[in-house]
Amino acid sequence: MPLTSHALPTEWVLRGTGPSLPPGLPDSIPAEVPGVVHMDLLAAGLLPDPFLDSNEIAQDWVGRQDWTYRTTFDWAGHDPRVDLVFEGLDTFATVTLNGHSLGETRNMNRIYRLDITPHLREGANRLEVAFRSAWAEGKDLAKQVAPRPANYPGPANLTRKMACNFGWDWGPTVVTAGIWKPVRLESWSVARLSEVRPTVSLAGGQGTVEIDVVVELLDPDVPLTVEAGVAGVTARAVVDPATGRARLVLLVADPQLWWPHGLGDQPLYGLSVRLTSSQVQLDQWTRRVGFRSIRLDTSPDVHGSAFALVVNEVPVWVRGANWIPDDIFLPRVSPERYRTRVAQAKAANINLLRVWGGGIYETDAFYDACDEAGILVWQDFLFACAAYPEEGELPAEIEAEARDNIVRLMPHASLAIWNGNNENIWGWFDWGWREPLGDLSWGLGYYLDLLPRLVAELDPARAYWAGSPYSGSMDIHPNDPDHGCTHVWDVWNEKGYEHYGDSVPRLVSEFGWQAPPTWATLSASVRGPLSPDSSGVLHHQKATNGNDKLLRGLDGHLPRPSSMDDWHFVTQLNQARAIALAVEHWRSHRPRCMGAIVWQLNDCWPVTSWSAIDSRGQRKPLWYALRRIFAPHLLTIQPRGDGLAAVAINDAPMFWRVPVHLRRLSFDGTVLAEHRHWRLCVDRFTAEELPIPPEIATPGDSARELIVATMGDCTATHYFAEDVHLALPPPDFSVTLHRHQAGCLVEIEARTLLKDLCFFADRLDPEAEADEMLITLLPGERRTIDVRSDRQFDLIALTGPPVLRCANDLFGLETRRPISES
Incomplete structure (x- = not known):
C-alpha cells in the first residue's frame, strides 16, 4: 500500500497545571493546532493582549505552567505501520496515546516521528501532548552543568528552544509552549522515503542533480526501486537492502539558470522521487529546485581576505537584511504573510x-517565497549571544536538529550559505567570557567541527562559515574588518553615525540604527500618553538606554525634538540617514567591500527597534531609504582624498553609460557652478569614480549651498554641513490633491528647497501607505505621491504636520502651503 497521510483534528482542548494558575481558569480550554498556549488563551478571552501597553508582564505566568493538549480521533485501519508525525513541538513534551507513553521531545526545531501501531484502537483514540514549562526545565538543566555566560536572562543556551522567546533587545519575554507546526498520521507498508537529499550543481552548461535517498524498511527482502525525474530527465536505482540507501544522478543539458532578482529570472523545476516495489508506488517526494552555482570567495588579497558570494560565477554585492521571527507567536505567520514580507524585501x-x-x-x-522572488538566504544555525555546553544531552540534540534542517532546506535554490552562530566567537574574544569559562566548553566544537562536518556530509555544494562575525581563523580577531564578515555595533552604541565611514569591511553582516514603529502601530499598542518617556512607550523599547541613544545620535546632525510628533519624525528620519550614509560608503568601495546586511528587516511585536518594516507590516522611512540605496544603479557623492567624487555603482548585468551633470546650487536654486561630463561608462558589477571639480566641491557659503549630481535616473545630493548648521528656508510649497478610486495623488510643487520630504499617510488611516518618502525637491520641482487608502481625506490635514513633514520644519520654521483640489 502507498504511504497515506491522515489529518488529525485541528480542534483540541487545553488544560493548565501549576502553582500560579489564575483562579477561575477553566479546566478545559478550546485549542487550535497548529498553535501555542498564548493564542488559545487570547482566543478564549483569558489573557490580555501581550502587545498592548505593559501586558507583556501580565502574561509571564503562562510560560511558567505545564500545559496538556488533548484530542480524540477515530481509526478504522489495519495498516502494517502507522506513524504519528509532529513537524514541531515547543518544546519539552511527553506524548501519550490511549494512556501509553510514545516518547518525550526536547527540541522545538526537530520533526518527531513516533510509531503508534501497537497502541492504536479501532474507533476512538485519545491523544495527549503534555508540555513542561521551559522555565522549569531550564532550571533543572542548569543544575546539570556549570554556568555559562549569556547576554540575556533565561536558559536559551541550555535548551533547543527559540532563544528570543526569553527576551531580546527588540523582543518581549513571552515563553511559549504548544504544537506549533502541523501534526498528522501516516500509514504505510513495506517501506517509505525517510530522507531525500538532492545536490544541484552546474558545470559546463550542464545541470547535475545527485540524489541520495534513505529508505526505512519494514521488509528488507522486498526489492525496491527509486525513480527520479526533473526537466524531462529520469533515472532509476535499486535500493540496497542492507543499508536502505540508493543514489541517482540526473544530467540536464542547458537548464535555465536561477538568479538572484535583478540579475536574471528564477526558473524552478519540479523534482520528483518515487519509491516503488514491483512497479507499485509506495511513497513519493516532490520539491522545486533551481539550477545555479553558489560559492563563497575567501581568497587572500592585498587588503586581507575576501568575503564575497559568487552566484553562477558572478560576484554578488549583498544588499541584505537580517530576518527575525515575524511574530512572537510563530503559528500566526501564514504562507501569505511570508510572501508579503519577502515581496516587501524585494521591492x-x-x-x-x-x-x-x-x-x-x-x-x-x-524559503519557497525566497526561491520564487530571487532572494538569497543566509541561514544561521541556532546559536546566539551565549556560551553553549558541549557535554550532556545537548550535543546529540544539536546534531539531530542540524541533520533535520539541513536535509529539509537543502533543496531550496535560494539557500546560499550556512552560518555556525551569531556573535558567540566574538563573545569569547571580547565580552569577558574567558575568565568565567576557564576550561569549560562554550560551543566552539559545534562551530568548527560538528556543523561543518554535517554540512559537508549532507549538503556538500553549499558554503559553511563558522560565525557572524568571524574572520576565518581563531588567530585573527573575529571582527577584523579586513577578513570575513563583520558586525558594526560600536557606531550605534557609542558614536555618531558619521563613523560608519571610518572603515571598509569585507562584508558587514550586522549594523543598524533604531527608530520607533509607524505612528499607527505605536498608537495602537500604547493606550496611555504618547511621549518618548511615557511608561507605555518605554515598555516598547527593549534596548538598554535605547531612547538615550536615539537622542544622542541626533547630536551634530538634527535638532533634539520638543514634541512627541517631532520625536517620532526626527528619529525615523535619522535612522534612514544613518543607514544610507553607511551603505553608500560601503557600496562605493566595491569590490573591497562586497555586502551590507542591515539589522533588521522586520519586527515580531510593536517596538522601537532597528527594523525597516514594523510588526503590522508597515514601512518606516528606512524602507524607502533602502529602496534607493540598494537599487542596482546608485550614484553617491563621497569624500576622496582632499576632495569629493561622484561614485557610480552598477550592480546590474549590463554596462551603465550616461552623461553626468554636476551642479553647486544655492538653496534658492541659483546655479553657482556647473560641470557636465559627457559620459561615464560603468561596467557591470563595478564602481567608477568621477572627481568633482574644485569649483563645485568648494562652497562659497557652506550653510546655504549643496551639490546635486545626476546620472540618468539617479540623483545624489551633498550638503556642506549638517542640518543643525544649515540655513534651511521655511518650507514653502503648493499642494494639489487628485482623488482616485484607490486613494489620492498628492502633487507637491516646491517654492523653496524641501529636504527629505515625507508623507505619513498612517496618521490619517492606519492602513494607508504612500509610495514615496524622503524626497528632496529644489525650488520649482514637483513630485506626485500616490496614497492608497479607502478613506476620503481632508485636504488641510493632508498638507502639513504631522502628515506632511520635511527636515526644514524641524527648526520651527513657518510652513507656507497653498492648497487646491482637482
Whole structure:
C-alpha cells in the first residue's frame, strides 16, 4: 500500500497545571493546532493582549505552567505501520496515546516521528501532548552543568528552544509552549522515503542533480526501486537492502539558470522521487529546485581576505537584511504573510535575507517565497549571544536538529550559505567570557567541527562559515574588518553615525540604527500618553538606554525634538540617514567591500527597534531609504582624498553609460557652478569614480549651498554641513490633491528647497501607505505621491504636520502651503 497521510483534528482542548494558575481558569480550554498556549488563551478571552501597553508582564505566568493538549480521533485501519508525525513541538513534551507513553521531545526545531501501531484502537483514540514549562526545565538543566555566560536572562543556551522567546533587545519575554507546526498520521507498508537529499550543481552548461535517498524498511527482502525525474530527465536505482540507501544522478543539458532578482529570472523545476516495489508506488517526494552555482570567495588579497558570494560565477554585492521571527507567536505567520514580507524585501531591492540564529529555521513557506522572488538566504544555525555546553544531552540534540534542517532546506535554490552562530566567537574574544569559562566548553566544537562536518556530509555544494562575525581563523580577531564578515555595533552604541565611514569591511553582516514603529502601530499598542518617556512607550523599547541613544545620535546632525510628533519624525528620519550614509560608503568601495546586511528587516511585536518594516507590516522611512540605496544603479557623492567624487555603482548585468551633470546650487536654486561630463561608462558589477571639480566641491557659503549630481535616473545630493548648521528656508510649497478610486495623488510643487520630504499617510488611516518618502525637491520641482487608502481625506490635514513633514520644519520654521483640489 502507498504511504497515506491522515489529518488529525485541528480542534483540541487545553488544560493548565501549576502553582500560579489564575483562579477561575477553566479546566478545559478550546485549542487550535497548529498553535501555542498564548493564542488559545487570547482566543478564549483569558489573557490580555501581550502587545498592548505593559501586558507583556501580565502574561509571564503562562510560560511558567505545564500545559496538556488533548484530542480524540477515530481509526478504522489495519495498516502494517502507522506513524504519528509532529513537524514541531515547543518544546519539552511527553506524548501519550490511549494512556501509553510514545516518547518525550526536547527540541522545538526537530520533526518527531513516533510509531503508534501497537497502541492504536479501532474507533476512538485519545491523544495527549503534555508540555513542561521551559522555565522549569531550564532550571533543572542548569543544575546539570556549570554556568555559562549569556547576554540575556533565561536558559536559551541550555535548551533547543527559540532563544528570543526569553527576551531580546527588540523582543518581549513571552515563553511559549504548544504544537506549533502541523501534526498528522501516516500509514504505510513495506517501506517509505525517510530522507531525500538532492545536490544541484552546474558545470559546463550542464545541470547535475545527485540524489541520495534513505529508505526505512519494514521488509528488507522486498526489492525496491527509486525513480527520479526533473526537466524531462529520469533515472532509476535499486535500493540496497542492507543499508536502505540508493543514489541517482540526473544530467540536464542547458537548464535555465536561477538568479538572484535583478540579475536574471528564477526558473524552478519540479523534482520528483518515487519509491516503488514491483512497479507499485509506495511513497513519493516532490520539491522545486533551481539550477545555479553558489560559492563563497575567501581568497587572500592585498587588503586581507575576501568575503564575497559568487552566484553562477558572478560576484554578488549583498544588499541584505537580517530576518527575525515575524511574530512572537510563530503559528500566526501564514504562507501569505511570508510572501508579503519577502515581496516587501524585494521591492526594497534587498537580494539576501539572513535568518538570524536566535530565532528559528523558518517554515518551508518562507524559503519557497525566497526561491520564487530571487532572494538569497543566509541561514544561521541556532546559536546566539551565549556560551553553549558541549557535554550532556545537548550535543546529540544539536546534531539531530542540524541533520533535520539541513536535509529539509537543502533543496531550496535560494539557500546560499550556512552560518555556525551569531556573535558567540566574538563573545569569547571580547565580552569577558574567558575568565568565567576557564576550561569549560562554550560551543566552539559545534562551530568548527560538528556543523561543518554535517554540512559537508549532507549538503556538500553549499558554503559553511563558522560565525557572524568571524574572520576565518581563531588567530585573527573575529571582527577584523579586513577578513570575513563583520558586525558594526560600536557606531550605534557609542558614536555618531558619521563613523560608519571610518572603515571598509569585507562584508558587514550586522549594523543598524533604531527608530520607533509607524505612528499607527505605536498608537495602537500604547493606550496611555504618547511621549518618548511615557511608561507605555518605554515598555516598547527593549534596548538598554535605547531612547538615550536615539537622542544622542541626533547630536551634530538634527535638532533634539520638543514634541512627541517631532520625536517620532526626527528619529525615523535619522535612522534612514544613518543607514544610507553607511551603505553608500560601503557600496562605493566595491569590490573591497562586497555586502551590507542591515539589522533588521522586520519586527515580531510593536517596538522601537532597528527594523525597516514594523510588526503590522508597515514601512518606516528606512524602507524607502533602502529602496534607493540598494537599487542596482546608485550614484553617491563621497569624500576622496582632499576632495569629493561622484561614485557610480552598477550592480546590474549590463554596462551603465550616461552623461553626468554636476551642479553647486544655492538653496534658492541659483546655479553657482556647473560641470557636465559627457559620459561615464560603468561596467557591470563595478564602481567608477568621477572627481568633482574644485569649483563645485568648494562652497562659497557652506550653510546655504549643496551639490546635486545626476546620472540618468539617479540623483545624489551633498550638503556642506549638517542640518543643525544649515540655513534651511521655511518650507514653502503648493499642494494639489487628485482623488482616485484607490486613494489620492498628492502633487507637491516646491517654492523653496524641501529636504527629505515625507508623507505619513498612517496618521490619517492606519492602513494607508504612500509610495514615496524622503524626497528632496529644489525650488520649482514637483513630485506626485500616490496614497492608497479607502478613506476620503481632508485636504488641510493632508498638507502639513504631522502628515506632511520635511527636515526644514524641524527648526520651527513657518510652513507656507497653498492648497487646491482637482
